[in-house]
Amino acid sequence: MLFSGVGFLFRFLPIFMLIYLVVPAKYRNVVLLVGSLVFYGVGEPYFVLLLVFSVLLNYGLSRYMFWEPGSPQKNRKKKRKRRRKVALVSSLIIDFGMLFVFKYWDFAADTVNSLAGGETVPLLRLALPLGISFYTFQMVSYQIDCYRDTIQEPAGFVPFAAYVSMFPQLIAGPIVRYEEIADRMQNRKIGVRNLENGLKLFTVGLGLKVLLANQIGTLWNTIMSAGAGNLHITVAWLGAASYSFQIYFDFWGYSVMAMGLGKMLGFRIPQNFNSPYVSRSISEFWRRWHITLGRWFREYVYFPMGGSRKGKLRTVCNLFVVWAFTGLWHGADWNFLLWGMLFFVILTIEKNTYGRRLERTAILGHVYTLCLIPITWVVFAITDMGQLAAYLGNMFGIHRTEILVGVQQLVRYMKEYWVLFIFCIAFITPFPAKLYHKYRDRWFSIVILLLIFWFSVHEIMIGSNNPFLYFRF
Secondary structure, three states, X not given: OOOOOHHHHHHHHHHHHHHHHHOOHHHHHHHHHHHHHHHHHXXXXXXXXXXXXXXXXXXHHHHHHHOOOOOOHHHHHHHHHHHHHHHHHHHHXXXXXXXXXXXXXXXXXXXHHHHHOOOOOOOOOOOOOXXXXXXXXXXXXXXXXXXXXXXXXXXXXXXXXXXXXXXXOOOOOOOOOHHHHHHHHHOOOOOHHHHXXXXXXXXXXXXXXXXXXXXXXXXXXXXXXXXXXXXXXXXXXXXXXXHHHHXXXXXXXXXXXXXXXXXXXXXXXXXXXXXXXXXXXXHHHHHHOOHHXXXXXXXXXXXXXXXXXXXXXXXXXXXXXXXXXXXHHHXXXXXXXXXXXXXXXXXXXXXXXXXXXXXXXXXXXXXHHHHHHHHHHHHHHOOOHHHHHHHHHHHOOOOOOOOOEOHHHHHHHHHHHHHHHHHHXXXXXXXXXXXXXXHOOOHHHHHHHHHHHHHHHHHHHOOOOOOOHHHHO
């Protein structure tokens, strides 16, 4: 079920919110859990069973981690440590094992079969459960935090299950740590002000998704349909820019909608983006882009391996592992691994040479970032390595075939999309967000939000391009 779909906007959300607000506060976690399973089950009727199984298994292992049997005092501490390790390792094997089977098995099997010259490993051809990467990471973070004693008392079953399956962030994040919402799981108040601000924020996210991401995405699709190797250099860069805008407003829009829904439910879902395209380096870009994913890899992979505390060589090795996993987390294909390795190389160079100087520059850092980011997104977007090489070649003026989409088409595209580009450029800056927070309670802001909602619904109803790009990750 899409946040930007008619079924969610006019059926699921109104019915759910009516029940959620009417029931006594002590039953709201139950309503949230059931509603979230219904939300997920509408789109994934079979994989909802996988989600339930994962929740039950992880809940049982977390309780086992805290279990204190009546053993002799001299052995209790040792047995507790062993029990916690067993629970943690078991959860990691099972959670990442299921993620590997559904997401990476066929990729690994294809690779092995290619090297072996025959089908030595069978392909499973399983459909990818929606949101499995996100809810797996949330459950793993919960288990590790329990093991580290960051979480001192285990959650009850309903709060834990509601935390994992909470529909605002279930299928595309942000990745929320349990300690961030633990208090509100037990005690939260929902006032008119929260409902109003949440609905406003949801409308902003809906507009970012439907009116910006979906519309600029049509230009990327049009350019790609002409052939990745047939583009004039200017058209290739225009397409890269359009995809850069599409993926940003698509994912940012979803995250803002999730934050708005969280406010309506009485939660504070963490910010996932902070104007990443105004960064002055790629390092800064990744401090601003998909903040909760970067935090997850930093706290659960990079720091445990030693981070940057054990010398330059070890730091480079740690960065390599983190970015290999980051690339593969986004998808089981070679272009995603290449995308992760590209960032690894850039960030390693920045960290050891010009990174800090670059971030102190007024203009050069912005130009540097805005030139590199579209290149990285092209690597991210095109899974076919031949097409990817052809498109990147076009971006640098290298053409293997005749140019079929040239300057005339560029002029036509710009005539059609120039207004949209102006809006996209304006909204990658922090100024619209600042204006929103300053004037969100003024009457004219309400009128603008109503217009955004009306135009968004209109676009949805006429059946315009409406997928969430991050749903496939």
